[in-house]
Amino acid sequence: MEFDSRFTYFCKNGIIMSTIQRDILDEAKLLLSQFRALCIIGPRQSGKTTLSRLLFKQKQYVSLENPSVQIAAEQDTQAFLQQFPNGAVLDEVQRVPHIFRYLQGILDDNKSRGQFILTGSNNFLLQEQISQSLAGRAGYLQLLPLSYLELSAAGLTKDNIYKHILAGGYPEIWDQDLIPDKWMSSYVQTYIQRDVRLLRNITNLGDFTRFIMLCATRAGQLINREEMARAIGVDTKTIQAWLGILESSYIIYLLQPWYNNMNKRIVKSPKLYFYDTGLLCHLLGIQSQAALSNHQYYGSIFENWIITEIKKNRFNQGINEGMYFYRDSTGNEVDLLMEKQGNYLPVEIKSSKKVNTSMFSGLRFWLKNNPGAHSLLIYGGEAPVSLSDQLQAISWKEIGEL
Incomplete structure (x- = not known):
């Protein structure tokens, strides 16, 4: 397979996949260098997961739309987050709204930049929770479909x-x-x-x-x-x-x-x-x-x-x-x-x-x-x-x- 610089490549189920490079990438990297967490919001299927995994190649990816993962996060949120001492990508995080209160404590204890990426396809829920729990701790990006x-x-x-x-x-x-x-x-x-x-x-x-x-x-x-x-x-x-x-x-x-x-x-x-x-x-x-x-x-x-x-x-x-x-x-x-x-x-x-x-x-x-x-x-x-x-x-x- 020949690789083209216009595309970003990643592995899915053992198969090399490609995706179009996103112009928002530089802004995302900048915010990760300035904030302890980055929230990426946008429509379903706009590319939030792909962008997040590209930014955090070495960190764990967790989808809260997975029923078993969602249940674990809801039942014992503190223990759930302790699995990720170095941070992680938490996808569709609005599924567990009270998780933001626990994240606040984690980010206050560890002030290093770029620990978590939080994604969601619901602007209202995330904005409300961020304003209450993550103000000053999280940067904010809106990722729309391809331009x-x-x-x-x-x-x-x-x-x-x-x-x-x-x-x-x-x-x-x-x-x-x-x-x-x-x-x-x-x-x-x-x-x-x-x-x-x-x-x-x-x-x-x-x-x-x-x-x-x-x-x-x-x-x-x-x-x-x-x-x-x-x-x-x-x-x-x-x-x-x-x-x-x-x-x-x-x-x-x-x-x-x-x-x-x-x-x-x-x-x-x-x-x-x-x-x-x-x-x-x-x-x-x-x-x-x-x-x-x-x-x-x-x-x-x-x-x-x-x-x-x-x-x-x-x-x-x-x-x-x-x-x-x-x-x-x-x-x-x-x-x-x-x-x-x-x-x-x-x-x-x-x-x-x-x-x-x-x-x-x-x-x-x-x-x-x-x-x-x-x-x-x-x-x-x-x-x-x-x-x-x-x-x-x-x-x-x-x-x-x-």
Whole structure:
């Protein structure tokens, strides 16, 4: 077998396997050098286990999803942790929430860096426990599915944007060249049957499933909880709780509006996006490039892909904040504002393969009120376009540079 530097290799059941290198690796190593433990959070199947075992090649790996391991950890947590005097990878650690209190004592007694890696696919449970027990002791990383930049570095990118949107970024799909829609069908079933029950006692899984499908039709739109409640037949408090579940388990995220407290006319509702467009397409019943390119929601799906790719790039650099959108009550809008050191780059996103001057209207409005700023249009075509020093357009293929 020939080894390629673009891939990381590991042994599984005696067979040499490969996985695409992750851009977050350097940030993970940095945090391990600064903190006694590292928490890696993200969606199921995003590559947390593989990354953890790569970082801790010489330390023991323990999955708390194994029923016997989970029972042992629950029955005598102190004795369970004493098995790992040099630390370990504790995978899906939210399965035993009280383990964090015991870890606190261990990390207080031994202040050496990089002892444990804790992984989990539930953001809420882990954040709550970390804030109570591991504050100042643990670093925190969010690992999302593969980015276009990571796929490009591995030589796996396609010239066709539709292929990337349909495939999404889950590593197993790319590593094993699987059919995205088939894989997503199993993923959704596993999520509903296992993760949802862990998070909340939902009595009507049918209504919750319809809610997930409804969210897919609202991707890229302002959230209207009252309208969603009417469509499902539940109250707005239930909608709010269900949105929280989807956020906590990394199915969706909410892009918050940028607003100045002095301006009362600015819209203050967040917009809904999916962490993975392959999953989004599956929920919308889109299985082919032809269906995607002609779909009524294609513009919103393209926007979702662009914004999520930028989010992945920022997370991989350890930047978790600083992304907003702008919209006021008179219809002026900018799809994305990227903040860096107090400055904002306005970004407009258009799925069209050709640029026309009307696409820059939102950017012109922003520049009118923020003279001296620069702006960017990302579109579905190939070539860069420059209207002026402040108004630039780039192809979707350049998304890895943002």
